Amino acid sequence: MMSITQSRFAEALLDRTRPVPAEVTSWTSSEPVRRYGVYRNNVASGLARALAARFPVTEKIVGEEFFTAMARDFVLTHPPTSPVLLHYGADFTGFVADFVPAASLPYLPDIVRLEDAQIRAYHARDIAPIAPDVLMRITSERMSGLSFRFHPAASIVRSAFPIVTIWSMNAGLLPLAPIEDWRAEDALVTRPELSVVTRQISPGSAILLLALMRDATLGEAFDEALQADPDFDLGRNLAELMRSGALVDIVAEPSLEA
Amino acid sequence: MKRAKLPADAGVGFKPEHFTAIAQEPRPIGFFEVHAENYMGDGGPPHAQLTRIRENYALSLHGVGLSIGSAQDLDRDHLVRLKSLCTRYQPESFSEHLAWSSHDTTFLNDLLPLPYTQETLLRVAEHVDQVQETLGRQMLLENPATYLLFAESTISETEFLAEIARRTSCGLLLDVNNVFVSATNHGLDAAAYLKAFPLAHVGEIHLSGHAVTQDETGAPLLIDTHDTQVADPVWALYESVIARTGPIASLVEWDDNIPAWPVLVREAQAVQTILDRARRPAAA
Numbered sequence: 001m002m003s004i005t006q007s008r009f010a011e012a013l014l015d016r017t018r019p020v021p022a023e024v025t026s027w028t029s030s031e032p033v034r035r036y037g038v039y040r041n042n043v044a045s046g047l048a049r050a051l052a053a054r055f056p057v058t059e060k061i062v063g064e065e066f067f068t069a070m071a072r073d074f075v076l077t078h079p080p081t082s083p084v085l086l087h088y089g090a091d092f093t094g095f096v097a098d099f100v101p102a103a104s105l106p107y108l109p110d111i112v113r114l115e116d117a118q119i120r121a122y123h124a125r126d127i128a129p130i131a132p133d134v135l136m137r138i139t140s141e142r143m144s145g146l147s148f149r150f151h152p153a154a155s156i157v158r159s160a161f162p163i164v165t166i167w168s169m170n171a172g173l174l175p176l177a178p179i180e181d182w183r184a185e186d187a188l189v190t191r192p193e194l195s196v197v198t199r200q201i202s203p204g205s206a207i208l209l210l211a212l213m214r215d216a217t218l219g220e221a222f223d224e225a226l227q228a229d230p231d232f233d234l235g236r237n238l239a240e241l242m243r244s245g246a247l248v249d250i251v252a253e254p255s256l257e258a
Numbered sequence: 259m260k261r262a263k264l265p266a267d268a269g270v271g272f273k274p275e276h277f278t279a280i281a282q283e284p285r286p287i288g289f290f291e292v293h294a295e296n297y298m299g300d301g302g303p304p305h306a307q308l309t310r311i312r313e314n315y316a317l318s319l320h321g322v323g324l325s326i327g328s329a330q331d332l333d334r335d336h337l338v339r340l341k342s343l344c345t346r347y348q349p350e351s352f353s354e355h356l357a358w359s360s361h362d363t364t365f366l367n368d369l370l371p372l373p374y375t376q377e378t379l380l381r382v383a384e385h386v387d388q389v390q391e392t393l394g395r396q397m398l399l400e401n402p403a404t405y406l407l408f409a410e411s412t413i414s415e416t417e418f419l420a421e422i423a424r425r426t427s428c429g430l431l432l433d434v435n436n437v438f439v440s441a442t443n444h445g446l447d448a449a450a451y452l453k454a455f456p457l458a459h460v461g462e463i464h465l466s467g468h469a470v471t472q473d474e475t476g477a478p479l480l481i482d483t484h485d486t487q488v489a490d491p492v493w494a495l496y497e498s499v500i501a502r503t504g505p506i507a508s509l510v511e512w513d514d515n516i517p518a519w520p521v522l523v524r525e526a527q528a529v530q531t532i533l534d535r536a537r538r539p540a541a542a
Binding site for chain 2: 005006014023039042079086123125127191
């Protein structure tokens with residue numbers, strides 16, 4: 001009985017074509033549509049607000065009204081499967097990409113992806129980044145065999161659109177202005193201490209870091225970066241990487257340990 | 259079993275927006291309460307802030323996602339998460355709701371109502387036992403704000419809560435705003451509800467604001483919004499409770515449309531004044 005009551009109650013919360021469950025009543029009416037509607041609204045608007053809190057720049061770009069309508073569509077078809085909502089909406093990117101009313105903003109799914117990376121960085125495990133000068137203590141002949149361990153907060157977001165510029169403008173970090181140089185931008189998201197940092201990196205740097213994140217050696221990753229950018233400056237990129245707080249360890253190949 | 263033991267003072271819900279103000283202008287707040295689910299990430303600023311708060315204040319851990327009123331089994335992973343938070347932060351109190359929020363694998367993110375019957379009484383008591391055994395401590399169970407009723411209910415809410423407390427030795431969290439909201443929504447007298455409430459088991463009180471709407475018949479339909487100041491009739495009910503029980507840890511809940519820190523502090527000071535008045539000998 002209890003289980004049937006809850007099934008009917010739950011199903012009609014998400015599917016508004018279903019009638020008010022027969023089990024519910026009130027002192028004023030035996031079919032309390034508006035009263036049941038409070039729960040329907042709490043579920044949809046509460047989850048939409050949870051998404052708005054996770055994707056504030058996406059909301060700023062499309063406006064609150066548009067975002068709420070899009071988010072309500074999403075939450076009713078993709079309700080959370082965990083009571084922990086900190087990572088709810090990992091599949092919001094795909095939904096936004098297919099959301100026809102947002103088709104005029106082709107960069108929007110990549111902004112969603114960037115904000116998802118930022119919130120993951122925000123809640124990532126606390127671990128101290130490697131000291132920036134560690135690399136200076138490694139002899140140059142051992143460099144190509146090194147592999148890198150990344151901070152759990154670190155991730156790369158690649159885009160065919162200027163997402164870092166668009167995000168920075170809408171996050172209040174850059175003045176809002178027309179973007180003259182409309183080009184692809186890649187982002188490195190980190191959280192070296194308690195603040196999430198989003199910085200633009202070159203395409204070669206994104207390729208290098210993604211290869212290193214896949215456990216490629218520095219030599220292999222450098223080859224990949226060179227193929228994309230023949231002028232790729234490894235020294236400068238490594239110095240920036242060491243300062244970024246994205247690394248927690250550097251490991252030499254076992255054959256070189258001895 | 260470790261019993262809930264919050265200080266009998268005014269507390270407030272901790273909001274990250276207020277962290278800097280709290281650190282810069284420390285106030286004599288009796289305790290802070292946080293929603294457990296907001297601290298179930300691996301690390302980062304939420305844990306750093308809660309650690310600081312914990313060092314300086316008493317702490318109440320308030321769950322909003324355990325779904326104790328579910329017909330289905332409790333989510334064991336979630337219980338483990340709650341246990342590790344209790345181990346890490348050693349809160350003075352852990353509380354949850356007489357409500358359900360999960361069905362099958364879907365989390366509905368609202369505190370949903372249940373019928374009060376012998377069947378649901380048994381199920382809720384089993385769940386409360388399981389929580390208390392897993393956490394190794396007494397929990398407080400909160401009375402819900404409800405908007406509708408179930409035809410199958412055979413037990414009053416106050417009897418239901420009293421029986422759960424009797425069977426499981428859990429404490430109760432009396433939300434006075436929920437009492438006023440539910441009583442109004444069901445055409446009942448809030449004072450009569452409180453007269454029937456098993457006050458001896460109350461380990462904490464909640465106070466918050468609500469919104470006023472109407473149902474399709476024009477009858478008042480109050481919504482438990484936590485987005486504004488405590489309403490006058492709720493203050494009056496609260497004073498009547500404290501006059502009967504003496505001081506009890508009392509929380510101002512303000513979760514949406516969050517005010518500036520001094521506004522929340524003023525609300526807590528109003529609570530503290532009522533608690534302090536109850537502390538003086540009656541004859542003085």
